[in-house]
Amino acid sequence: MNMTAPTLEVRDLKTHFFTRAGVVKAVDGVSFSVGRGKVMGLVGESGSGKSVTGFSIIGLVDPPGRIAGGSILFQGRDLAKLSEEEMRDLRGNRIAMIFQDPMMTLNPVLRIDTQMIETVLAHKKVSKEEARQRARDTLGMVGIPSPDERLKAYPHQFSGGMRQRVAIAIALLHEPQLIIADEPTTALDVTIQGQILAEVQKLCATTGTSMIWITHDLSVVAGLADDIAVMYAGRIVEKGVVGEVLDRPLHPYTHGLIGSVPSRNKRGEALRQIPGMTPSLLNLPPGCAFRSRCPRASEACLTEPLLAEILPGREARCVHPHLEAPEAA
Amino acid sequence: MNAAPMLELRDITRRFEKKLDFAGRIAQRLGAPVREEVVHAVDRVNLTVRKGEVVGLVGESGCGKSTLGRMVAGILPPTEGTILRDGRDIKALTGAEARQMKLRTQMIFQDPYASLNPRMRVQDIVGEAPRVHGLLDGAAFDDYVDEQMRRAGLDPTFKRRYPHQFSGGQRQRIGIARALAVKPDFIVCDEAVAALDVSIQAQILNLFMRLRRELDLTYLFISHDLGVVEHLSDRVVIMYLGRVVEEADTETVFRRPNHPYTRSLLDSVPRIENRKRAFSVVKGEIPSPINPPAGCHFHPRCPLATERCRVEVPKLREVAPGQRSACHLNDQ
Numbered sequence: 001m002n003m004t005a006p007t008l009e010v011r012d013l014k015t016h017f018f019t020r021a022g023v024v025k026a027v028d029g030v031s032f033s034v035g036r037g038k039v040m041g042l043v044g045e046s047g048s049g050k051s052v053t054g055f056s057i058i059g060l061v062d063p064p065g066r067i068a069g070g071s072i073l074f075q076g077r078d079l080a081k082l083s084e085e086e087m088r089d090l091r092g093n094r095i096a097m098i099f100q101d102p103m104m105t106l107n108p109v110l111r112i113d114t115q116m117i118e119t120v121l122a123h124k125k126v127s128k129e130e131a132r133q134r135a136r137d138t139l140g141m142v143g144i145p146s147p148d149e150r151l152k153a154y155p156h157q158f159s160g161g162m163r164q165r166v167a168i169a170i171a172l173l174h175e176p177q178l179i180i181a182d183e184p185t186t187a188l189d190v191t192i193q194g195q196i197l198a199e200v201q202k203l204c205a206t207t208g209t210s211m212i213w214i215t216h217d218l219s220v221v222a223g224l225a226d227d228i229a230v231m232y233a234g235r236i237v238e239k240g241v242v243g244e245v246l247d248r249p250l251h252p253y254t255h256g257l258i259g260s261v262p263s264r265n266k267r268g269e270a271l272r273q274i275p276g277m278t279p280s281l282l283n284l285p286p287g288c289a290f291r292s293r294c295p296r297a298s299e300a301c302l303t304e305p306l307l308a309e310i311l312p313g314r315e316a317r318c319v320h321p322h323l324e325a326p327e328a329a
Numbered sequence: 330m331n332a333a334p335m336l337e338l339r340d341i342t343r344r345f346e347k348k349l350d351f352a353g354r355i356a357q358r359l360g361a362p363v364r365e366e367v368v369h370a371v372d373r374v375n376l377t378v379r380k381g382e383v384v385g386l387v388g389e390s391g392c393g394k395s396t397l398g399r400m401v402a403g404i405l406p407p408t409e410g411t412i413l414r415d416g417r418d419i420k421a422l423t424g425a426e427a428r429q430m431k432l433r434t435q436m437i438f439q440d441p442y443a444s445l446n447p448r449m450r451v452q453d454i455v456g457e458a459p460r461v462h463g464l465l466d467g468a469a470f471d472d473y474v475d476e477q478m479r480r481a482g483l484d485p486t487f488k489r490r491y492p493h494q495f496s497g498g499q500r501q502r503i504g505i506a507r508a509l510a511v512k513p514d515f516i517v518c519d520e521a522v523a524a525l526d527v528s529i530q531a532q533i534l535n536l537f538m539r540l541r542r543e544l545d546l547t548y549l550f551i552s553h554d555l556g557v558v559e560h561l562s563d564r565v566v567i568m569y570l571g572r573v574v575e576e577a578d579t580e581t582v583f584r585r586p587n588h589p590y591t592r593s594l595l596d597s598v599p600r601i602e603n604r605k606r607a608f609s610v611v612k613g614e615i616p617s618p619i620n621p622p623a624g625c626h627f628h629p630r631c632p633l634a635t636e637r638c639r640v641e642v643p644k645l646r647e648v649a650p651g652q653r654s655a656c657h658l659n660d661q
Contacts, residue, residue, distance in 0.1 A: 045526035045527065045528060045529075046497075046526050159614055159615075160390075161614060162614070189389035189390050189553065189615065190389065190553065190555070190594060190597045190598055191389060191593065191594060191597045191611040191615070192389075192614070192615075193597065193599070194596070194597035194598075194599075194610055194611065195610050195611070197599070198610045216526060216527060217527075217599070218527070218601050219556070219598075219599040219600050219601045219603075220599045222599065222600070222601045222602070222603060223599045223600070223603045224599075246601060256528060257527055257528060258601065259531075260527045260528050260530065260531035261527065261556065261601050262531075262534065262554075262556040262557050262559065262560035262561075263556045263559065263560070263600055263601060263602070264601060265560060267559060267560055267579065268538070268560070268561075270535045270538060270539075271531040271534055271535055271560070272531070273528065273531040273532045273535055274528040274531070274532075275532075277496055277498060277499075277529065278526075
């Protein structure tokens with residue numbers, strides 16, 4: 001599709017957790033690619049495997065979990081096959097991650113400057129003064145006022161939104177080609193979330209950094225991302241360009257998810273809801289995992305459908321996709 | 330719309346004070362710059378909820394919406410002001426009457442994990458309060474619990490299970506069954522769907538709406554999620570740092586917001602209809618409620634602030650029929 005090679009290409013990624021109760025296929029055959037300077041929205045509910053996908057790319061899957069198959073091509077190299085040493089060289093340098101809770105990512109007993117300078121020196125041979133300069137500039141870039149004084153502060157002296165800005169600044173220190181953001185604005189207030197989203201948009205546009213934005217919030221993805229992949233029970237059920245997927249969802253799950261958003265419904269009327277709840281990944285029934293909650297399910301759904309191109313540029317994993325003309329809003 | 334007010338708050342204030350300890354008092358005597366810290370969580374709020382209404386209470390962290398909800402539910406006494414329930418001052422009630430009145434307001438909490446006792450079975454969580462308050466006798470207990478669980482969309486065969494054996498959405502249903510078991514007519518929902526996934530959130534919101542019709546309930550629905558509030562509420566109240574800044578029916582608030590804070594809040598909300606566009610930005614942080622800015626609390630972040638906003642607290646007053654707003658700009 002693209003003339004230039006994508007920054008990241010994930011092919012048939014499988015991350016399984018080998019627990020005592022059985023094998024949990026948290027990510028089971030996920031493929032997608034992210035182009036240069038593009039934002040890819042990875043959407044799903046709790047337990048859909050969206051976070052584990054992110055952790056797999058940056059090599060932070062802890063035992064009993066491990067990557068059981070597939071490849072993660074980043075600038076031509078397969079991350080799934082790198083040694084721990086080689087991975088450490090990339091992590092925080094060429095690929096960075098931003099987590100949901102900034103209080104958990106920052107060390108509470110170290111000042112911000114200590115943490116930022118340490119990160120700079122981990123990958124670059126520069127003097128401490130240059131490292132401090134870089135830290136200062138990055139803090140300014142993410143919109144922290146008077147960065148010189150704020151460098152000397154401890155994490156608890158920042159508000160939630162400011163702490164998340166610091167976490168973003170740390171991710172940006174080495175001008176990574178790829179940032180994986182795992183629900184970074186979920187814990188923030190709306191006005192602060194708006195500020196962070198605006199900042200991120202600006203950064204991606206100016207630096208050409210690619211981004212994977214993991215979230216459960218379709219409204220955030222609608223405004224921020226270029227492409228979207230919807231995950232359910234460890235698999236991608238639908239992907240495509242954001243506008244097309246949201247305007248005309250093909251998969252019944254995407255359809256139901258969009259229908260559940262209150263602003264998509266008439267005020268006071270019952271929301272269109274998806275019945276039931278997400279199945280346990282420990283013993284998924286054979287066939288389509290969404291079958292038991294799907295209004296369109298039939299005999300044919302007993303065999304697992306493949307992710308197929310249903311409309312030009314539009315892939316979905318369903319035998320009964322919504323091909324009718326979209327409903328008038 | 331013009332039903333009798335079910336709940337009336339008059340100049341309700343709640344302060345949280347951190348008293349100085351012994352060492353602190355000595356330090357103060359010796360001239361150290363320590364003083365008692367006072368948080369004005371809720372600052373002279375007036376609010377009326379009529380029978381059958383759903384009132385949405387919206388605001389960001391630290392605006393006092395949860396504190397207000399707790400005072401309404403009777404969990405927290407107000408520092409100043411009066412709460413009238415059906416026209417009667419709840420402070421003037423005593424004994425059995427006060428207990429009855431308290432039972433009629435119930436609360437549903439945000440975290441379905443923390444708000445249920447992990448060591449109690451569902452049947453006891455749901456059935457304990459009505460039994461203690463003499464609403465049912467021993468023989469009717471099982472049937473009553475079954476009925477409550479069914480109404481909240483839970484299978485009564487699970488009543489001997491513990492909360493950890495349920496998913497988040499089901500746990501929220503247990504919380505709802507518990508609240509409704511004492512036959513209240515007023516429910517305070519404090520971020521009751523904030524912790525749930527979108528598809529589960531839709532199920533719970535539908536349950537709230539069905540119960541409202543079936544049981545003729547009145548809701549105070551506290552949330553930071555404007556989409557949810559818009560969908561559910563008849564009237565919306567916006568709070569900022571302990572004060573009500575705007576109040577109007579839902580239609581008006583979302584179509585013709587008056588207060589600059591309401592407008593910037595609405596602009597910040599990501600909407601699924603908006604594609605790939607620049608997010609608008611309210612400048613600045615939410616100030617600390619320990620040391621709120623003088624005058625209008627919103628003035629440091631307000632793009633339209635004038636000198637007057639820095640000194641004088643704006644009064645909440647009618648700007649259009651049924652719409653009240655606290656902003657000096659309406660005087661010009």
